[in-house]
Amino acid sequence: MSRDRHSQLGPPPKPLFIVLSGLSGVGKDTVLSDLKKSKLPVFFSVSATTRARRAGEKEGVDYYFVSPKKFQRMIDADELLEWATVYGNRYGIPREPVREALRRGQDVIVKIDVQGAATIKKNVPGAVLIFLVTSTLDELENRLLKRRTESPAEVKLRLKTAVKELDSIPMFDYIVVNRHGEVVRAIEAINAIIVAEKCRAIPRDLNI
Numbered sequence: 001m002s003r004d005r006h007s008q009l010g011p012p013p014k015p016l017f018i019v020l021s022g023l024s025g026v027g028k029d030t031v032l033s034d035l036k037k038s039k040l041p042v043f044f045s046v047s048a049t050t051r052a053r054r055a056g057e058k059e060g061v062d063y064y065f066v067s068p069k070k071f072q073r074m075i076d077a078d079e080l081l082e083w084a085t086v087y088g089n090r091y092g093i094p095r096e097p098v099r100e101a102l103r104r105g106q107d108v109i110v111k112i113d114v115q116g117a118a119t120i121k122k123n124v125p126g127a128v129l130i131f132l133v134t135s136t137l138d139e140l141e142n143r144l145l146k147r148r149t150e151s152p153a154e155v156k157l158r159l160k161t162a163v164k165e166l167d168s169i170p171m172f173d174y175i176v177v178n179r180h181g182e183v184v185r186a187i188e189a190i191n192a193i194i195v196a197e198k199c200r201a202i203p204r205d206l207n208i
Contacts (some may be wrong), residue, residue, distance in 0.1 A: 013198040017124060017206055018042075020190075022132030023162040025144040026180045027186075028111050029062075031132060034187050035109065037148065040194075043101035048074065051089035055183070064094070081208065082112070082119040087154070099208055104184075107194065114165040117175040121171055128197055128205035130190065131172040135179050137162065141168075142165040193203040 023026055036044060043170050048064040050071050059065055066074070074080050093110050096122030101108050112120070120127050134140045140162060144155045169175060174193050178186040197204070 003206065014203040014206070015102050015105050016194065016197055016204070017102065017127045018107060018109045018111055018194070018207065019117050019120050019127050019129045020111045020132065021129065021172070022178075023134070023140060023165055024113070024158045025097065025147070025162075026134050026141050027143065027183065028132055029176060030183055031186050031190070032111050034183055035190065036140070038187060038191075041106065043097070043104075043106045043108045045093055045098055045101075045108055045111070047093050047112065047200060048080070049089060049091045051091070059181075066190050072190045082140040084113065084115040084119065086113050086115060086180055088156070095208070102206060102208065115170050118171060122178075124206065124208055128193070128204065129172040129178055130174045130193060131169055132176050132178050132186070139180055154201050162204070 003020045004035075004195050019030060022033065032044065035042070046060060046064055047068050048061070050066060050068050051063070053059070053063075053065050057063065065069065068090070071083075074092065074094070075083060079095055080092035081095040081098060081123060083090060085091075091113065093112065093116070098110070107113060110120075117129055117131075134143065137159065141155070141159055144158055174189075176186050176193075
């Protein structure tokens with residue numbers, strides 16, 4: 001088969017739908033914040049939650065903080081790409097902002113828990129799933145204790161849940177270790193994953 005010598009040899013890269021997940025306390029928020037500072041041409045999806053706002057969190061930036069009734073209305077109207085109940089609170093990804101960003105050709109990054117990642121894996125097989133971990137469980141416990149947003153009983157529950165969630169690793173495409181004080185290395189690893197995915201011979205197919 002002949003080709004025009006000036007024609008593009010490969011298809012243009014398609015936008016990616018990237019799921020950033022991991023254990024509670026692993027530093028997902030910190031990694032996400034630094035990714036935003038890196039000024040990647042990426043759309044960062046904001047989840048809706050029924051959880052109370054923590055000190056320093058901003059509406060529409062960290063989460064959309066909604067009432068349980070409003071969250072249920074969003075479920076009933078099929079406005080959420082996925083949703084889950086985690087530690088007594090509901091979290092979900094609004095569907096339409098993700099669709100709009102992908103239509104514009106933008107990569108999309110969402111931050112969700114392991115349970116939500118499993119739902120995305122089922123509903124959007126073309127998503128890129130990244131699992132964020134600490135070096136050890138001791139390091140994870142230290143992080144949970146230092147942030148002081150949970151009671152000792154809640155920290156114990158999160159550690160117990162973390163051990164179970166580690167069994168979900170085979171579901172993910174990539175693992176990134178967020179070592180203490182080395183968030184830059186985690187960011188570099190995620191950027192490398194994005195570059196590698198853009199170089200796939202057969203791009204991932206998205207249907208959202």
